[in-house]
Each structure stands twice: as structure tokens, then as C-alpha cells.
Amino acid sequence: MLNFTHHIPTIVYFGKGQVSALESELKKRAKKILIVTGQGSVKKHCIFDDVIREIKKANVPYVELSGIKPNPRLKSVYHGIEICKKESIDFILAVGGGSVIDASKAIAAGVKYNGDVWDFFAEGVKPTDALPVGTVLTLAATGSEMNGNTVITKEDTKRKLAFGSPVIRPVFSILDPEYTYSVNKYHTAAGVVDIMVHVFEQYFSHTPASDVQDRIAEALLKVCIKYGPIVYKKPHDYDARANILWAGSLALNDLIGEGKQEDWASHAIEHELSAIYDISHGAGLAIVSPSWMKHVLSKNTVNKFVEYGINIWNIEKNRTEIDIANEAIDRTKKFFKSLSMPTTLKEVNISDEHFEKMAKNAMEDWGKIGSFKKLTEKDIVQILNASL
């Protein structure tokens, strides 16, 4: 196990009706709020009404920024920063999924920075301060509600970049499983895939003796495999939504990655796909992740796939190592398919046209890609070709 610092101060209010915690949280923290929302689903499903009711109880004035898109755009972030400055906002409340939260975090850091907020993403500048962000989560997927990361797309250059800092970790998050009931089948499934691939990026590693982290990672995968099909088929199953929701937060709040070398190659590749083609991140991961697994499987990595196959897919131990590993990867792909996720680029109408450029961009954006297996541009093109 490697050395690490564990610090996850986000207060999570988990369960039905927890929106009622908003009143006291906002009273304590906010003088004027920017409410950030997406493309209207929170308004269709009364979540927004609940939030406004609580804000009114807290008696804090607010301004609204709506219309944040999936793969949120830098333009909206600039717009949000402008509003915050003009309106003297001191608290941002993100009501939505990962995109809304990511945009809110970028706005929060941008307000306190004298330069261009894109510097955090593209120039490696580290923010030293940010407005506090709270969230009311409506989609189990990105884990953004409990971590210090944000991913934003610059539209004109089609670059999707990330940065992480403790100053943008939400101060509180409201996680009501019922608020995820209205997520459609496609995005529900994409969320489950996103959670699972977050786990993979931290699980597949050469760091020895990270049993605490790895057994917890497996715990979260088991939850996804049990409850993923249920949330897909029965969107109003409270217990299934609750388990997926909580697993999603724990899958990317540092707990299973700290003390380990992490990988993130599938994300590096997928970000290029969704930057250029604007596909859903989870769908992109369902396509890329199994191809990445097959590509990196070797004598040097087979042990970890065997661990994965036996502990997660209950594959018989008496088969050969390579056989167990391949079966585990196939089972992963089949599971994604069972949730009607695409597992080939063809299914989402993407050809090999931009593969070289994507590989080059990914390399440029990430500096180096992969630690479980370090990838070259050539590797990335091969993985994309295998995903066709």
C-alpha cells in the first residue's frame, strides 16, 4: 500500500426527504445563491420545486443558471462566473447530475480566480480558493457530488479536460434515491457503467497489498452487478436506486483509489470520443473499457484479471489464468450489453476517421496515459480499432 492522505469532508444527507436538510445548510452558509440546473428534467419532476421551497424557508435570495448540457461547456462556465460576480453570489447550489455539478465546481473556482478558468484545465494552474458548492444529486454516475474533480469541454477546440482540487469538493450533497427515479433507462444504464469503470480505473493496478481498497472496490462492483439490472428494469425500486446511488459516490470519492497507483486510460480515451462526438460518457466507457481490458491483458497483468474474475464473476478457479481473465472481460462486456449499452463504436455511428487525432489529443491532454499498462498513441489507436 502506498502512503496517502484521506480527507473527505463532504456532508452527505442520504435518503428520502433529505432535501429538508437544505434549509439549515443554506441558512448557515449562503447569503446569495446561484442555482445551477440542466436541461429541465428537475423542473419536470418537481425536484426543483422541493429545492425552491427549502430555499424560501431558509430565506436566502437566489439567481438561476439553467441549461447546463451533458459534457458541460466552457461557455456555460464563463456565463456562470459572470453571473456570480455581477450578483455577488457566495454559494453555488448544483441541482442535477454530474454535468451540472462539474459546471458548478468550475464556476466556483473561476469566480475566485483573476485569470481564465480554463487555465485550471489546460495549463495546470491550481486554484487556491473557490465559492462553496452544495449539490442536490439527480443521477447516480460520476461521483462528482463527493469529490474534488470537474470535467469541462471547450466547444471550439473540442477538448474535454479535467482538474481536481480539494477547494471544489462539495461542502454538502443531498442524495435522495427517489430523485433518481425519473432518469430514463439509457442514462440509468450509462450511470451504472460509469460507476463500474470508475472502480476499474482504480482496481486494475500493480500496487501490491492494497487489499482494503480492492475488497471495497469489489464490494461496489457487486452492488452494481446486483442492482444495475434492477434499476434498469424497475426505475422506482427504492432499495436498488439507493444502493446504486451510494455506490456511485463511494466509487469516486478517493476511498478506493488512495494508497494505490491508479490507471484512468479508459477515461482518457473516452473523453476524446465524447469531446468530438458528444456521446454519453457512460456509453463511451461501455465501448472502450472492455477493449482496453483485452488490450492490456498480458503475463504482466493477468493476475489482477484472475482476481477480478474469481471475486466478481465467480469463475471457477481451476481454469487457466488466461482463460479466467478472458472470461472475466467477456462477462463485463455482456453485462454492459444486458443493460442495452453499446459495446462497439459502430452502434453509436463512430468510424475510424479521427482515431489518429484522438490518440494524439489524448496524449497531449493527459501527458502520459495508463499505469497498469502505460499506453502509447499506437496503443490507443489499437484500442479504438478493437472497439469498432
Add this chain to the structure above:
Amino acid sequence: MLNFTHHIPTIVYFGKGQVSALESELKKRAKKILIVTGQGSVKKHCIFDDVIREIKKANVPYVELSGIKPNPRLKSVYHGIEICKKESIDFILAVGGGSVIDASKAIAAGVKYNGDVWDFFAEGVKPTDALPVGTVLTLAATGSEMNGNTVITKEDTKRKLAFGSPVIRPVFSILDPEYTYSVNKYHTAAGVVDIMVHVFEQYFSHTPASDVQDRIAEALLKVCIKYGPIVYKKPHDYDARANILWAGSLALNDLIGEGKQEDWASHAIEHELSAIYDISHGAGLAIVSPSWMKHVLSKNTVNKFVEYGINIWNIEKNRTEIDIANEAIDRTKKFFKSLSMPTTLKEVNISDEHFEKMAKNAMEDWGKIGSFKKLTEKDIVQILNASL
């Protein structure tokens, strides 16, 4: 899954050499420190020297309170409170195991309270403020380094009582696996048992669909079962010490209990044992916990034992439920024995002399005992008799 609030703000510096984080933490937080230690082992093993070196770097004056005993006494708490007031202490640094940390927490709350600190334990008074506490942990066991609980024994009446409050959760904890190398075999084993029984108290529950919590609980048990025998045999095995240390913190920092009804009957019973006979808490639990399991095993609880038996002890699924459950309990007891822990009261020279009184005291101290199965005084006497 039940509703819950998750908030674990303790900063954990995990790994070798992390004592170096003390300097900046203390600089930031302390003007005058009370260092609390136990019965001298931190001085024998240079941990104290490391701490003093960092405090000197931080240039913060300090006062020392040494000699805290296992099953820490109320008298030391009073003494600590007196020192803090007299010396205008504003920060408490606990350097030791759970007893030292528990004493420090009680002192921290007592300093800010106008009445008798025992009110928090015996009268249900809730503290509203406390001095900040930081810890340098030297024993994997209680989880006190990351939670808001403390257990103190009032010597004259032989009552061992607990209270919990977010105001006494440590602000930071230094967890260096090498600092646990010098723990002797007996206390190492008792620590592993303590961690496992903490998990049991939260795992054995009727709350449905708490899969996230339960799979993580199993993750921690697997770590104990794999690494417990290694830390016992090879006290200087870094990876084994690291896994047990981190599992110990996660086993009782709220993560696996929140969203569930918890039990804590084994602890209620064990506290009476160690209050009267001053035995090691982990040893007491090794005796009580398997007897408690046998006692509560019924048609109504067998499912959970089957889950435990299959997921933790890999017992074949095709056996009868009751058979799997009994085998799981037997395996638990055998595991404790394999660590040379006592599993009968006879081994620690305890007779049935005070059973009635202990049952009565436990009932009085805890109000009600058990939720997986609610226990009466008669149940407690039966469990103690079965532990002879």
C-alpha cells in the same frame, strides 16, 4: 437502506513517515498542546521522540499527561481537564491506542463543559463543544482515531460507559503502520478481534438492502482474516500492518453502520466484563461474540448468518441453512483461537459470580440491548453462562 447523514471530516495521514504532517497541522491549529500518552511504550519505541521533534519544529509549547491505562479511568480524565484549564491548553494530541484517544476525547469535551464530564456518559448530556483532538495512532483496534466515540471506566463504581458526539471526532490522525510494529502478539490479536467484532455489530442486522454497507463490511472482515495471522506471526510485515490498521479505522468510522440498524450487544456485555475484571477489550469480545452469535441464531436470523458463512468463510451453499450458520460461528471462534485469543471465561479466570449483577448493570447502562435480537437480562446471563 435507512436514511443517514454521512460526515467523516477527520484528515488521515496514512503511511510510513507521515508523522511529518504533524508540524503543519499543529502550527495551524495549536497554541499550547496537551500530549496524552499511555504507559510508556511510545517512549520505549521512539514514537514519542518523533512526535516531540515535530512539535519542536512547529514551535508550539506543550504539557504532557502520561500513564493512561487500558480501560481508561475517569480519574485520569478529571486530571487532564484540570491540566488543560490550568495551562490554557487549546489542542490535545493523543499519542497511543484507543484508550489514550478515548481519554483525550473525554478531556477535550470536559474542558468546555461547566458540569461533571461524567454527565456525558451517565446522564445523556450532549456536549456542544470540545477542544480539537489530533491523534498519532499506535494500535489497530478501536477505530477511535476516526470516530466521535469514547469509552471511560469509573473506577469506584466499576462502570464502563460510552458517549458519542461529532465534537470529539479527531480533526486529524496520523496512521503509520510502522508505529504498530512494537505491539505485542496478545494486543495485536486482541486488536484484530476488536475490529472484526465492530464489523459484526453493524453487519448483523435486519435492515434490508444495505448491500453497500454489508459488502464493505465483508471487505474489512476478509482483510482481517487474511492479515490477522500475518501481523500475529510477523509483527514487522508492513503491508499486513497497513491493511489491518486501515481496516480498523474504516470498521468503526460510521461507513458500514450508517443506513442500518446496529446491534452492539456483544459490546454491552463485554464492557461489563472489562469494567469488573479489567481484561483486554478484544479478549473479552473473543469470548462473548461467538456465544452471542449462537444465542441469537434462530429462524429469524439464520439468513444473515448464511450470508456471512458463504461470503466470508466460503462454506458450500448446498448445506442446510442452520448447518452453514453453525459452521460460520464455529469458524469465527476457531479463527480467534488461532490468534491465541481466549474464547472462554475460564481462560481469563472469570467465574459466574457476578453474572446477575453484570446483566443488570448492562441493562441499566444501555437502556436496551441488541436490535438483531433484543436481549433481556436473562439472555445476557445465558450468553455469559455459555461463555464459561
